[in-house]
Amino acid sequence: MTAAAIAAPAALGCLHCHLPVPEGQRSAFCCAGCEVVHGAIAANGLEQFYALRATAEPAHTTDRAYAELDDPAFQRVHVVRAPDGQAQAALYLEDLRCGACAWLVESAPRCVDGITAIRVDLGRSRADVTWDPATTSLAAIARWLDRLGHAPHPYRGLAREALRRREDRALLIKLGVAGAAAGNLMLLAIALYAGMFGQMSRADAGFFRWASMCVAVPALGFAALPFFRTAIAALRARRLHLDLPLSIGILAGLSWGTANVIRGVGEIYFDSLAMLVFLLLVARWVVLRYQRRAGTAAELLLSLTPSRVHRLDGGEPVDVPVEAIVPGDVVRVLAGEVVPVDGEIVAGRSAFDVGLLTGESQPVEVAPGARAHAGTLNLAAAIEIRATAVGETTRVGKLVASIEAMSVKAPIERLVDRVAGRFVAVVSAAAALTLIGWSTRSVALGAEHAMALLIVTCPCALALATPLAVTVALGRAARRGVLVKGADALERLATPGTLFVDKTGTLTAGKLAVVTWRGDIDAAGLAAAVEAGSNHPIARALRGHAAPAGVATEVREELGRGIRGIVGGHAIVVGAPPWVRQRVRSQPVIEGWIAEIAERGETPIVIANDGVMVAVAGLADPIRPDAGAALRALEQLGWTVQLLSGDDVRVVQRVGGALGVPWWHCHGSVSPERKARAVVEARARGAVVMVGDGVNDAAAMAAASAGIAVSGAAEIAIEAADVYLRSPSISDVAATCAGAQATLATIRRNLKFSLAYNLVAGALAVTGLIHPLIAAAVMPLSSLTVLASSLRSKAFRS
Amino acid sequence: MTILYLILPLALCFAGAAVLAFAWTVRSGQLDDIETPPHRILFDDEPRRPGQRTLP
Numbered sequence: 001m002t003a004a005a006i007a008a009p010a011a012l013g014c015l016h017c018h019l020p021v022p023e024g025q026r027s028a029f030c031c032a033g034c035e036v037v038h039g040a041i042a043a044n045g046l047e048q049f050y051a052l053r054a055t056a057e058p059a060h061t062t063d064r065a066y067a068e069l070d071d072p073a074f075q076r077v078h079v080v081r082a083p084d085g086q087a088q089a090a091l092y093l094e095d096l097r098c099g100a101c102a103w104l105v106e107s108a109p110r111c112v113d114g115i116t117a118i119r120v121d122l123g124r125s126r127a128d129v130t131w132d133p134a135t136t137s138l139a140a141i142a143r144w145l146d147r148l149g150h151a152p153h154p155y156r157g158l159a160r161e162a163l164r165r166r167e168d169r170a171l172l173i174k175l176g177v178a179g180a181a182a183g184n185l186m187l188l189a190i191a192l193y194a195g196m197f198g199q200m201s202r203a204d205a206g207f208f209r210w211a212s213m214c215v216a217v218p219a220l221g222f223a224a225l226p227f228f229r230t231a232i233a234a235l236r237a238r239r240l241h242l243d244l245p246l247s248i249g250i251l252a253g254l255s256w257g258t259a260n261v262i263r264g265v266g267e268i269y270f271d272s273l274a275m276l277v278f279l280l281l282v283a284r285w286v287v288l289r290y291q292r293r294a295g296t297a298a299e300l301l302l303s304l305t306p307s308r309v310h311r312l313d314g315g316e317p318v319d320v321p322v323e324a325i326v327p328g329d330v331v332r333v334l335a336g337e338v339v340p341v342d343g344e345i346v347a348g349r350s351a352f353d354v355g356l357l358t359g360e361s362q363p364v365e366v367a368p369g370a371r372a373h374a375g376t377l378n379l380a381a382a383i384e385i386r387a388t389a390v391g392e393t394t395r396v397g398k399l400v401a402s403i404e405a406m407s408v409k410a411p412i413e414r415l416v417d418r419v420a421g422r423f424v425a426v427v428s429a430a431a432a433l434t435l436i437g438w439s440t441r442s443v444a445l446g447a448e449h450a451m452a453l454l455i456v457t458c459p460c461a462l463a464l465a466t467p468l469a470v471t472v473a474l475g476r477a478a479r480r481g482v483l484v485k486g487a488d489a490l491e492r493l494a495t496p497g498t499l500f501v502d503k504t505g506t507l508t509a510g511k512l513a514v515v516t517w518r519g520d521i522d523a524a525g526l527a528a529a530v531e532a533g534s535n536h537p538i539a540r541a542l543r544g545h546a547a548p549a550g551v552a553t554e555v556r557e558e559l560g561r562g563i564r565g566i567v568g569g570h571a572i573v574v575g576a577p578p579w580v581r582q583r584v585r586s587q588p589v590i591e592g593w594i595a596e597i598a599e600r601g602e603t604p605i606v607i608a609n610d611g612v613m614v615a616v617a618g619l620a621d622p623i624r625p626d627a628g629a630a631l632r633a634l635e636q637l638g639w640t641v642q643l644l645s646g647d648d649v650r651v652v653q654r655v656g657g658a659l660g661v662p663w664w665h666c667h668g669s670v671s672p673e674r675k676a677r678a679v680v681e682a683r684a685r686g687a688v689v690m691v692g693d694g695v696n697d698a699a700a701m702a703a704a705s706a707g708i709a710v711s712g713a714a715e716i717a718i719e720a721a722d723v724y725l726r727s728p729s730i731s732d733v734a735a736t737c738a739g740a741q742a743t744l745a746t747i748r749r750n751l752k753f754s755l756a757y758n759l760v761a762g763a764l765a766v767t768g769l770i771h772p773l774i775a776a777a778v779m780p781l782s783s784l785t786v787l788a789s790s791l792r793s794k795a796f797r798s
Numbered sequence: 799m800t801i802l803y804l805i806l807p808l809a810l811c812f813a814g815a816a817v818l819a820f821a822w823t824v825r826s827g828q829l830d831d832i833e834t835p836p837h838r839i840l841f842d843d844e845p846r847r848p849g850q851r852t853l854p
Contacts, residue, residue, distance in 0.1 A: 121833075122831075173820070176820040180817045204802065
C-alpha cells in the first residue's frame with residue numbers, strides 16, 4: 001500500500017488522523033505533525049498500521065533530542081546489560097491504545113538497525129526494548145518512537161512491579177488448581193448423584209468417594225491457603241474478617257467429608273466446596289487486576305515528570321538526568337519548565353507559578369538573588385539557578401517524606417466484615433442448637449446436621465457480594481477517567497461528611513483571564529498588541545481577551561510592573577496601577593474602577609493610551625462553568641463543601657460567593673500545615689474528603705478519610721490520594737461520590753440476597769431436610785443472583 | 799465397571815499433568831500480559847516492503 005492507495009476520501013479529512021483539513025491547505029494532512037508521522041510510517045513500509053488501528057486520534061510528537069537517556073548516570077539506573085553485550089530497558093510509552101500501536105512499535109527491529117526486539121504490554125503501556133549498544137543508542141530509539149507519536153519515558157517502579165508479579169502468579173496458580181479440582185469433582189459428583197437413583201454398587205460408590213477425597217483435600221488445602229492465612233491473621237489481631245466464616249466452612253466441609261468417606265456413610269460436599277473456592281479466587285483475582293490497573297495508571301503519571309535538566313558546563317547547556325545534578329551546579333530553566341532543584345537565581349528575571357507548592361494562584365516575580373524551589377513552574381523567561389539542594393533535601397523532598405509518614409491510614413472496618421462478625425455468631429449458635437436438639441435422638445445425627453449447617457451456610461455469595469460490586473464500579477469508573485486505588489476508598493467516599501476543596505485548579509480554570517473590563521473597549525485590542533510577544537501570564541490573559549489591533553513596535557517590558565510600546569502611532573502603557581501612575585496622569589473615575597476591582601479580589605491592570613488612562617482590566621482565575629451544578633449535586637448527596645486554599649482570603653471568598661458557598665466555609669491563605677490540621681479537626685466530626693492538586697494539599701489528603709487528586713496534580717498529591725481524576729473538574733468529584741454511594745447500595749443489596757439464601761439453607765439444615773443436591777444447587781444460584789445484582793448497579797453508569 | 803478402577807486414576811493423572819503444565823506457563827510469565835497477545839496474532843509476519851534504515 002502506498003500513500004496514494006490509502007488516500008482517504010475528502011470527507012474523511014486528514015490522511016493520518018481523519019481530522020478535517022483546513023481550507024486552503026494544499027496537502028492531504030491537517031497539520032505538519034500528521035505529515036511527519038505519516039512520512040515516518042510510510043518510509044519504513046509500515047502502512048499496515050492504518051489497517052489495524054481502531055482509533056484515529058492525531059499523534060503528538062515532541063521533537064525532543066532525548067540526549068539524557070544516553071547519560072551514564074541514567075544508564076546506570078535504568079539500563080540492564082546482558083552477558084552477550086545487548087542492552088535492555090523498560091520504557092513507558094504515551095498514547096498506546098490499540099493493537100495497531102503495539103504492532104507499529106513492535107515493528108521497530110525491521111526499521112531500525114541495532115534494535116533486537118521490542119515487546120509491548122498494552123495494559124501497562126510499557127515497552128521492553130533490547131538493542132545492540134554498538135550499533136544504536138537508546139536516545140536514537142527514543143527519537144524513533146517519539147516520531148511515531150509514542151513519546152517514551154523511563155519506566156519507574158520496576159522493583160515494586162516485580163513483587164506484584166510474584167503475587168499475581170501465585171494467585172493465578174491457586175486459581176488454576178481450584179478450577180481443575182472443581183471441574184473434576186463435579187464430574188465425580190454427577191456420577192455419584194446419578195448412582196443414587198440408579199444401581200451403583202456400594203463398592204463403586206466408595207471408590208468414587210475416595211477419588212473425590214484424594215482430589216479435594218490436597219487441591220483445596222492448597223488453593224484455600226490465602227483464606228486460612230487472612231483468617232488466622234484476623235484472629236491474632238482480634239478483628240473479625242469475612243475469611244473467618246469462609247475458612248470455618250471450608251475446613252468443616254473438608255474434615256466432615258473426609259470422615260464420611262472413611263466411615264463409608266454420610267454426605268460429602270467436596271464438589272460444592274471446590275466450586276466455592278474457585279469462585280472466590282476468581283472474584284479476588286478480578287478485583288486485584290482492576291486495582292493493579294488503577295495503581296499502575298497512577299504510577300505511570302509519575303513517570304511523566306521531567307527527568308532531564310539543562311546543566312551549564314562552562315556556559316554551554318547539556319541535557320543530563322536530574323540525578324546527575326550536585327549542589328553547586330548551575331542549571332538553566334526555560335519558560336514553561338518545572339524548576340528541578342532548590343537554589344539561588346544567578347541570571348535572568350521571570351515569574352514563577354508556585355501554586356503546586358503553596359497553593360497561591362498569583363504568579364511570583366523573581367530576579368537574580370531570589371530563592372527558587374524545586375517543583376515551581378517557570379512561566380516567563382529562561383533563568384539560571386545555582387543548585388543548593390537536590391532530590392530529597394529540597395523543600396518538596398522534605399514535604400514528601402513527611403507525607404509518607406502520615407499516609408498510613410488505619411484500616412476502616414468494612415461493612416462486609418461487620419456483617420461477617422454477626423454471621424459467625426449466629427451460625428455458631430445455630431450449629432450448637434442443632435447439635436443439642438438432634439442429639440436427643442442420636443449424637444451422630446446431631447453432628448451430621450450441625451456439620452451440614454456449617455457447610456451450607458458457608459458464605460460464598462456473601463464473600464462475592466463486595467468484590468463483584470466493587471469490580472463493576474472500578475471498571476466503569478476507569479472508563480470515565482476516575483481511577484480508584486481500592487475498594488476501601490469507595491467505602492470511605494460513600495459516607496457523606498465534610499468535603500474540602502482546594503480552590504486552585506478544581507473550581508477554577510487554573511489560569512488567569514480577564515473577568516472584568518471597565519472603560520474603553522477598543523483599548524483591549526491595543527493592549528493585546530503590546531503584549532503579543534510576552535510570555536507573562538497577564539499577557540496571555542489579555543491576549544485571550546481580544547485580538548491584537550495592529551502590530552506593536554518599540555516594546556519595552558519591565559517584569560513584574562508592566563509593558564509599553566507603540567501601536568498604530570499611539571503610545572500604549574499596560575501595567576500594574578502604581579507603575580502606570582508614575583508615567584501617566586490618573587483620573588478619579590479610573591481610580592474608582594481600580595479600587596472596585598481590587599475589592600473583589602481581582603488583579604487590576606491599567607491601560608493608558610497617549611498619556612491618558614483609558615481602561616482597567618480585572619484579572620482573575622475564572623470559575624469553571626460546571627462547578628456550581630457539581631457543588632449542588634454534592635450538597636444533595638449530603639456533603640458539606642468547604643473551600644480550603646492557599647490563595648488570598650478575598651480571592652477565595654469571591655469564588656465561594658459566586659458558587660453559593662457561605663463565607664464562613666471559605667478559608668484563604670491556609671498553609672499546608674494548617675490544611676492538614678483543619679482536616680484532622682473535621683475528622684473528629686465525621687468523614688472528610690480532601691480534593692486538591694498541589695504538594696500543599698498532599699498532607700491534608702493523607703490526613704483525610706479519603707483524598708481525591710485531580711488531573712495535573714503534583715506527583716506527591718497523586719501518591720497521597722485514594723482517587724485520581726483524569727479531568728480537573730469538580731463535576732467528576734461529584735460523580736465519584738455519587739458512584740461510591742451507589743456501589744455501597746449495591747453491596748448492601750448483595751449482602752441481603754446472600755443472607756436470605758443462607759437463611760433458607762440454614763433453616764433446612766437445622767430441620768435436617770437439607771439434601772446435598774439442594775446444597776449444590778443453592779450455592780451457584782446465590783452467586784449468580786449476586787452477580788446479576790452487581791451488573792445492574794447504577795454506580796458510574798454513564 | 800472394573801475398568802473404572804484403571805480409567806479414573808489415569809484420568810486424574812492427566813488432570814494433574816494439565817495443572818502442572820498450567821503452573822509452568824504461569825511461572826514462565828506467559829500469562830503476565832493477557833491483553834496484548836490477542837492483538838499480536840493479527841500482525842503479519844512479513845513486512846510488505848523490507849527496508850533496513852539507519853537512524854539519523
